[in-house]
Amino acid sequence: MADMPRKPFLSHEKTRHDRWVWYFKRHGKRVRLPDEYGTPQFNAAYERALTGSSASPEPLKPKTGTFKWLVGQYKRSAAFSALAPLTRQARDNMLIAVLKDPKVAEMPYGAISRANIKKGIDKRAATPNAANNFLKTMSHLFKWAVEAKHLETNPVSGVSKVTIKTDGFHAWSVEQVEKYRAHHKLGTKPRLAIDIMLFLGLRRSDPW
Structure with missing residues (x-):
C-alpha cells in the first residue's frame, strides 16, 4: 500500500470497532468501498463512485484453486443437491458465512489443514451447535472433494465435534x-x- 499512489477522493478511516475502512468522498457525499485497497473489487467500486454509475458490477468468477472456487463446484454437485432442503439451506448459509472472510475465500483449498478446521470450530466455541454445524458442513464438502478427485486427503478427518452439555x-x-x-x-x-x-x-x- 505504501508504494501505491493513492487515488483521488479517498479517505482511510478508523471505525469505532478499530477497523480501517475506505471511503470515496466528493461533493459532500461518501461511498463505502471494499476493505482491501487495490483489489479488482476495490478498483471497480472506485470507478463506479468516480463516474456516478449505479450499475451493479458483474460478479467476478472465483479463481480456480481457491476455497471459494471449490465451494462453487460443490454447490453444483449431485452430493449437495441430494441433501434434504433444510439441510442444504443450512449448509449453504454456513458456507456463505465462511466465505465472507476474504482470506479464507481466496485461500488455496489444497492448503487447508486440520488446524484450519480446528480454528474454525474454536471461533464458534461460544455456540457449540454452530461449531458442530460448521464441522458437518466442512466434513461433507471435503468428503465430496476427495471423491471428486480435487483432493487426496480430507482435512476434516480426525477432528472431533464439540461436546454439548445439556440436561435435555x-x-x-x-x-x-x-x-x-x-x-x-x-x-x-x-x-x-x-x-x-x-x-x-x-x-x-x-x-x-
Missing part, C-alpha cells in the same frame, strides 16, 4: 398437561397444538 428437554408431567389444556379451551390454537402432539403421535421431524 423437560418432560411435562400429567398435571402440567392437564393444567395447560384447562387454561386453553377447545377452538384455540394453543389447545389445537398440544392436542395434535398428544393424540397424533407425530415425531418432531414429521412434516405438518
Whole structure:
C-alpha cells in the first residue's frame, strides 16, 4: 500500500470497532468501498463512485484453486443437491458465512489443514451447535472433494465435534398437561397444538 499512489477522493478511516475502512468522498457525499485497497473489487467500486454509475458490477468468477472456487463446484454437485432442503439451506448459509472472510475465500483449498478446521470450530466455541454445524458442513464438502478427485486427503478427518452439555428437554408431567389444556379451551390454537402432539403421535421431524 505504501508504494501505491493513492487515488483521488479517498479517505482511510478508523471505525469505532478499530477497523480501517475506505471511503470515496466528493461533493459532500461518501461511498463505502471494499476493505482491501487495490483489489479488482476495490478498483471497480472506485470507478463506479468516480463516474456516478449505479450499475451493479458483474460478479467476478472465483479463481480456480481457491476455497471459494471449490465451494462453487460443490454447490453444483449431485452430493449437495441430494441433501434434504433444510439441510442444504443450512449448509449453504454456513458456507456463505465462511466465505465472507476474504482470506479464507481466496485461500488455496489444497492448503487447508486440520488446524484450519480446528480454528474454525474454536471461533464458534461460544455456540457449540454452530461449531458442530460448521464441522458437518466442512466434513461433507471435503468428503465430496476427495471423491471428486480435487483432493487426496480430507482435512476434516480426525477432528472431533464439540461436546454439548445439556440436561435435555423437560418432560411435562400429567398435571402440567392437564393444567395447560384447562387454561386453553377447545377452538384455540394453543389447545389445537398440544392436542395434535398428544393424540397424533407425530415425531418432531414429521412434516405438518
